[in-house]
Amino acid sequence: MFRMPSCLLRLIRVVLSHKPWALFTLIFVFVSFAYIKLYLGIWEDPESRVPTYGSSAEISCAHSVPSPLNITRGRSPSAGNVFFVETSEQTTPSYLFSCSVESAARTHPASRVMVLMRGLAKKNTSLPKHWAFSLLSCFPNVEIQPLDLTELFSGTPLKRWFMWPLRHWEPYFLPVLSDACRIVLMWKFGGIYLDTDFIVLRNLQNLTNALGIQDYDVLNGAFLSFKPKHKFMKLCIQDFVQEYNGWVWGHQGPELLTRVFKKWCPIRTIRSMRCRGVRALAQEVVYPIPWQEWKKLFEAVNASEFHKLLKNTYAVHIWNKLSHGAKLEIPSQALLAQLYSQFCPATYAKMKHDSELLSGAAV
Numbered sequence: 001m002f003r004m005p006s007c008l009l010r011l012i013r014v015v016l017s018h019k020p021w022a023l024f025t026l027i028f029v030f031v032s033f034a035y036i037k038l039y040l041g042i043w044e045d046p047e048s049r050v051p052t053y054g055s056s057a058e059i060s061c062a063h064s065v066p067s068p069l070n071i072t073r074g075r076s077p078s079a080g081n082v083f084f085v086e087t088s089e090q091t092t093p094s095y096l097f098s099c100s101v102e103s104a105a106r107t108h109p110a111s112r113v114m115v116l117m118r119g120l121a122k123k124n125t126s127l128p129k130h131w132a133f134s135l136l137s138c139f140p141n142v143e144i145q146p147l148d149l150t151e152l153f154s155g156t157p158l159k160r161w162f163m164w165p166l167r168h169w170e171p172y173f174l175p176v177l178s179d180a181c182r183i184v185l186m187w188k189f190g191g192i193y194l195d196t197d198f199i200v201l202r203n204l205q206n207l208t209n210a211l212g213i214q215d216y217d218v219l220n221g222a223f224l225s226f227k228p229k230h231k232f233m234k235l236c237i238q239d240f241v242q243e244y245n246g247w248v249w250g251h252q253g254p255e256l257l258t259r260v261f262k263k264w265c266p267i268r269t270i271r272s273m274r275c276r277g278v279r280a281l282a283q284e285v286v287y288p289i290p291w292q293e294w295k296k297l298f299e300a301v302n303a304s305e306f307h308k309l310l311k312n313t314y315a316v317h318i319w320n321k322l323s324h325g326a327k328l329e330i331p332s333q334a335l336l337a338q339l340y341s342q343f344c345p346a347t348y349a350k351m352k353h354d355s356e357l358l359s360g361a362a363v
Contacts (some may be wrong), residue, residue: 015030021333042055059131059350063139080191080227082113085147093132095351096197099344103200105139106343109203113139113192114148116181136348147181156184157241170246179253183219183236190228197320198222198286199339204314208280211257212286217270219257221319223286232278235260270347286315289335294319298326300333309335330355 015185020086067085082104086097105113105317115136120127127133136142153159158180167173182193192204207225214220226233258270265275272282289296289308297318301309310316316339328336330351340348 018361059134059138059346078156080111081189081193082108082111082194083182083185083206084113084115084196085178085181085185086115086117086119086196087147087174087181091117091119091128092108092130094324095340096136096318096324097349098132099134099340099347100194100196100198100200101142102139102344102347103198104194105136106193107200107203108205109141111141112137115140115142115144117144118147118149120144120146122146122148123273123310124275131350132347135350149177149181152181152184152188156187156237158184158237159243160206161244167246167305172246172249175249176246176252179221179256180240183233183240186224186226186230187233187237188228190226190230193221194259194315195222195317195320197318198315199318200315201310202314205313207281207285208281209277210281211261212272212281213272213283214254214287215283215290215292217258218254218255219261219270220287220317221257223315232260232264247282282312284312286313287317288313289316289319291319291322294322295326297323297336298328298334301335301338302333306335306338354363 023353084101084104101113101115127137128202134143138146149162150159153162160168162180163178170176185191185193194200204223204225204297209230210225211219211221211228212223239256240252242334243256243259248255261270261275261278261280262268264278265273267275270280273280285291318336328334330337330348331341
């Protein structure tokens with residue numbers, strides 16, 4: 001059911017009190033709102049359009065978490081948190097979302113894996129009934145909590161940016177909001193930030209004060225690892241506000257990080273390097289599959305090719321914005337299917353089970 005935002009209703013009442021401009025303003029408002037809502041889809045994450053089967057199914061922890069998992073009872077004080085953030089309102093995690101969190105939990109047994117979701121009710125202590133929440137709750141180091149944006153941005157220059165009433169009308173509001181969350185999380189708390197379309201292959205804790213090269217001369221913030229209150233993150237927050245442009249895709253994300261790093265060094269062209277204590281990691285470390293070649297994730301590879309491709313890789317970015325509509329056969333020798341099978345076996349078991357059910361229903 002389509003519902004008009006309350007802020008829009010208030011705007012209409014104000015406009016009607018100024019009759020000479022009422023008609024023009026109302027037409028502009030409705031056309032703008034319809035364009036953003038219907039064509040750009042900024043309130044809907046691509047993953048939310050992908051069907052997930054058996055959404056309320058309970059998961060057996062004994063089955064999902066093979067023993068021994070080597071989850072430590074106590075956590076080392078030096079082991080920082082691993083953060084995932086969902087800035088949309090959706091609360092039906094996809095297979096990839098589940099795999100991202102599961103793979104991080106398995107490779108970081110001594111860390112808290114914090115999943116912050118904007119769609120969760122702040123006062124409700126129970127999670128929605130969905131197989132992914134049931135599965136991820138099996139891991140003692142995973143915590144799924146509401147994302148309180150007002151609290152997160154408090155004490156930073158981004159609070160005023162976020163509180164502007166018409167902010168959510170911008171065409172790339174959700175991606176920009178995600179960009180804002182990650183740099184504030186790194187500034188306030190430190191640790192590791194990952195997008196929910198990463199599959200983690202090994203522990204990332206030794207990649208401190210680091211971010212990855214996406215491709216030639218461009219850094220990406222889908223992976224960040226910083227100590228709290230690091231000056232580089234402070235500069236990122238300052239640049240976010242001072243150079244703000246929410247109408248250009250990537251301006252507050254990869255372009256921001258690239259701008260700041262070039263000033264930080266200073267350099268003209270980014271390469272794999274360490275500069276004033278901050279590392280720009282080689283592309284193979286966290287972006288072994290370039291975004292232009294995302295279809296390779298769905299191509300079959302043998303064991304030798306698999307090992308060679310990921311020999312120096314810590315995590316694989318799946319580029320969900322591009323790949324979410326592609327069909328993945330389960331089971332298969334596709335690179336992505338093998339990543340699921342090896343690094344998030346509980347999620348993979350659920351995918352395989354659902355695939356079998358779907359095949360049976362089609363017969």
